[in-house]
Amino acid sequence: xxxxxxxxxxxxxxxxxxxxxxxxxxxxxxxxxxxxxxxxxxxxxxxxxxxxxxxxxxxxxxxxxxxxxxxxxxxxxxxxxxxxxxxxxxxxxxxxxxxxxxxxxxxxxxxxxxxxxxxxxxxxxxxxxxxxxxxxxxxxxxxxxxxxxxxxxxxxxxxxxxxxxxxxxxxxxxxxxxxxxxxxxxxxxxxxxxxxxxxxxxxxxxxxxxxxxxxxxxxxxxxxxxxxxxxxxxxxxxxxxxxxxxxxxxxxxxxxxxxxxxxxxxxxxxxxxxxxxxxxxxxxxxxxxxxxxxxxxxxxxxxxxxxxxxxxxxxxxxxxxxxxxxxxxxxxxxxxxxxxxxxxxxxxxxxxxxxxxxxx
Ligand code: COI
Numbered sequence: 001x002x003x004x005x006x007x008x009x010x011x012x013x014x015x016x017x018x019x020x021x022x023x024x025x026x027x028x029x030x031x032x033x034x035x036x037x038x039x040x041x042x043x044x045x046x047x048x049x050x051x052x053x054x055x056x057x058x059x060x061x062x063x064x065x066x067x068x069x070x071x072x073x074x075x076x077x078x079x080x081x082x083x084x085x086x087x088x089x090x091x092x093x094x095x096x097x098x099x100x101x102x103x104x105x106x107x108x109x110x111x112x113x114x115x116x117x118x119x120x121x122x123x124x125x126x127x128x129x130x131x132x133x134x135x136x137x138x139x140x141x142x143x144x145x146x147x148x149x150x151x152x153x154x155x156x157x158x159x160x161x162x163x164x165x166x167x168x169x170x171x172x173x174x175x176x177x178x179x180x181x182x183x184x185x186x187x188x189x190x191x192x193x194x195x196x197x198x199x200x201x202x203x204x205x206x207x208x209x210x211x212x213x214x215x216x217x218x219x220x221x222x223x224x225x226x227x228x229x230x231x232x233x234x235x236x237x238x239x240x241x242x243x244x245x246x247x248x249x250x251x252x253x254x255x256x257x258x259x260x261x262x263x264x265x266x267x268x269x270x271x272x273x274x275x276x277x278x279x280x281x282x283x284x285x286x287x288x289x290x291x292x293x294x295x296x297x298x299x300x301x302x303x304x305x306x307x308x309x310x311x312x313x314x315x316x317x318x319x320x321x322x323x324x325x326x327x328x329x330x331x332x333x334x335x336x337x338x339x340x341x342x343x344x345x346x347x348x349x350x351x352x353x354x355x356x357x358x359x360x
Contacts, residue, residue, distance in 0.1 A: 010053040023134035026170035033127045037119055037164040041109045052123055055165060063150035065157040071147035072202035073102040076306040078140055079124045081133040082346025087359040090345050092117050094263045102199040107156035108145055125360045132168045140169040172307040173221055179314025179330055182224045183215035184286055189228035190238060197258035208238045220317055226286055233283045240303030240311055241265035244289055245333055247297045249278040264304040268337055270353060293323050300331025310338040
């Protein structure tokens with residue numbers, strides 16, 4: 001059925017095209033391109049009504065199951081403007097594969113990966129003028145699937161919508177590439193093992209908001225979550241995975257089911273190992289981090305994510321005490337990763353891992 005999925009292009013009149021924002025007005029996820037992709041899935045027809053169409057509201061009823069039982073999954077990836085003005089996608093197949101893994105866990109239909117990569121390439125090519133070329137800016141891409149069947153029984157829906165929207169963005173954090181301040185939560189949890197912490201599902205983000213607001217009030221940009229059982233082991237930041245450089249080794253929590261398998265996390269592990277840096281994926285207790293900061297062996301901390309890219313951490317607040325990391329400065333490994341990852345993503349250097357996909 002997927003092989004004969006027909007995709008139409010519904011061209012919009014030129015006068016309906018939006019004005020593109022100036023490079024210093026991008027923000028994150030507040031401006032949207034002219035076009036989007038949309039398709040439906042039903043038990044009878046599988047994926048159908050696939051179209052590239054104007055980015056606009058679509059009808060959905062108040063009984064749609066996504067509003068009641070939260071079947072919603074999404075992805076985040078970026079298109080970058082790079083060498084000679086060319087446009088590149090970074091590991092798009094991995095995003096659709098991860099979406100499909102999440103779809104299985106959430107009892108939702110899988111999307112045809114190769115078809116979606118091709119759709120995305122066409123969509124980004126059509127909207128290539130929206131890919132900003134300012135330093136640190138990119139076109140953020142948000143594939144999303146929601147349950148659309150109007151019904152109130154608790155069961156998997158029989159109708160789904162899948163769409164891809166795109167937004168020209170600057171830095172995710174107001175700090176840009178400068179170190180962020182992070183609040184370590186020993187009170188609330190993000191996810192439990194056996195739950196859906198490793199799925200990019202909307203509810204995980206909803207569950208994080210209350211603690212994030214409390215942290216913001218105290219002047220912290222993000223929350224570092226600990227394991228839900230003991231509040232002892234480090235998990236992730238919610239918008240990014242986390243890395244510690246201790247005695248010249250990188251340490252990051254393992255993917256045990258409650259942490260999102262970040263594509264940037266995987267890229268960073270691969271690049272660091274390629275450089276000869278030792279990387280340990282192992283449980284790391286927050287006490288070990290604080291002790292290493294105290295005895296000077298903690299050299300740097302940084303987050304990794306599509307939106308956040310490489311995000312250095314300058315301060316950890318834990319149990320009422322502020323711990324300044326690396327004098328509040330960006331560490332050398334974070335800086336090198338940021339530079340080299342961007343160079344790969346934008347086609348300015350060799351891509352030994354074959355991660356980039358050129359558009360057009
Ligand atoms: C991403 O990094 O793409 C994310 O989805 C994180 C956040 C913006 C929700």
